[in-house]
Amino acid sequence: MTTNKKKIWLVLDSRGFGGIESHVEQLALGLSNARTDVTVVFLNSYGEHPVHKRLLYCGLHCDVLDGRFMSLWQAIRKGKPDVIHTHGYKAGILVRPITKILGITCASTFHSGEVKEGKIKLYDWFDRHTAFLANQVYAVSTPVLESLPCAAKLANNFVNTHNTPPSDGDQIAFVGRLSKEKAPERFVHLAKRFPHLDFHIYGDGPMRKQLERIAPQNVTFHGAQSDMRKVWIHIGLLVIPSRAEGLPMSALEAMARGIPVAAFNVGALDKLIQHDQNGWLIKQGDFESLVNVIHMWRNSDAVQRAQWRMRAIKTIEQRYSAEAVVPQLLQAYTAVAK
Incomplete structure (x- = not known):
């Protein structure tokens, strides 16, 4: 056959x-x-x-x-x-x-x-x-x-990388289920450290009401999205603060569009992310290092961002397409x- x-x-x-x-x-x-x-x-x-x-x-x-x-x-x-x-x-x-x-x-x-x-x-x-x-x-x-x-x-x-337009956005985003293993409360605490920046949460789950109570005004809850393809183009940096993961599809979807990922080192993310090359891999729970990555990404110039985007896309095309x-x-x- x-x-x-x-x-x-x-x-x-x-x-x-x-x-x-x-x-x-x-x-x-x-x-x-x-x-x-x-x-x-x-x-x-x-x-x-x-x-x-x-x-x-x-x-x-x-x-x-x-x-x-x-x-x-x-x-x-x-x-x-x-x-x-x-x-x-x-x-x-x-x-x-x-x-x-x-x-x-x-x-x-x-x-x-x-x-x-x-x-x-x-x-x-x-x-x-x-x-x-x-x-x-x-x-x-x-x-x-x-x-x-x-x-x-x-x-x-x-x-699938066909018809996948690169992102030209600058949102700092969390994409995923609002549940304990995904640690979305860490993303909310991150937003508190940057009151002058906007943070975006795409997803829903059992922790949503709790997160909405503690979130500062610079966090926007968008809820579950029926078509993330319309959302990715607005995102510039994906944050994955999870306590547990496999190889998250959100990371692959983001990097396929040239969006670098800042993540704690869980699951198979160390196979995907090369630190400071196509994203940032941070020791589990090292919150201050994550804060430093946000500072670095936000203050980077157009040339540096283009390099991160190119390397992210290349990683997906060669190994995860x-x-x-x-x-x-x-x-x-x-x-x-x-």
């Missing part, structure tokens, strides 16, 4: 937009550009979904199921995909046993490195301990890889299928 005729399903359970959804969107577009028959399958419908809408606009095929295990079973038996690639704990837990029984090649990617709580902790444990049912398991960072109790491979997140990563993934699909 030739690669361009493979029928590949990307399966996830999603209520909104985040790192996993961004990864699936980029993967679907990359596989489509590589002339595969790709379908994105949403396990359940939670109303209008931004990724679903954009994929349909790009001419990709999407299916939305009703959340029942039997519907998933029937869809797989009827669709007969060559490869199913799961993303997120619910997709992995439900899909892997079905593919094992039906003899379909299955791949699973683990994205999350943060510590889980409550019911999610139980689901996450079950997801990781049934990962061995997949033919191939991927992790987006070394900490995530080391947390898996089965054989797995490190796989780069990536972005669809052109660099998708062919490797297709080879892996073929190898495990054999």
Whole structure:
């Protein structure tokens, strides 16, 4: 079977937009550009979904199921995909046993490195301990890889660089879920150190009300964005103050547009960011060094900013673009299928 005729399903359970959804969107577009028959399958419908809408606009095929295990079973038996690639704990837990029984090649990617709580902790444990049912398991960072109790491979997140205009903005921004592992309160405290500068938060989550209570007037909360492509052009510096990460899609999206990233050294960010070359990598929790980076970036001239932009774009094109990563993934699909 030739690669361009493979029928590949990307399966996830999603209520909104985040790192996993961004990864699936980029993967679907990359596989489509590589002339595969790709379908994105949403396990359940939670109303209008931004990724679903954009994929349909790009001419990709999407299916939305009703959340029942039997519907998933029937869809797989009827669709007969060559490869199913799961993303997120619910997709992995439900899909892997079905593919094992039906003899379909299955791949699973683990994205999350943060510590889980409550019911999610139980689901996450079950997801990781049934990962061995997949033919191939991927992790987006070394900490995530080391947390898996089965054989797995490190796989780069990536972005499609076609029709990606460079940013000409100067906003200092946080992009991501407003939750504990992302440490958005550090971004708010950073804004307090620069009352003369404007800081922008793009995202939503359980910490939003708390953050709005403590945020100074120079912080603007924009909420979750259905299409970040309209936002990136206004951003000049992305700050990632996270306590835990894999390889965040926000960093890749930013750097693909020439936006340097200032981040604490977590997850696989040390593989992406070269300190003071294409961004800044700061020791975890070293807040004063982060403050110094903001000063340096703000006081830099046009020549220095152009160098940071060029190096950021080059890093993505060479190592984290669809052109660099998708062919490797297709080879892996073929190898495990054999």
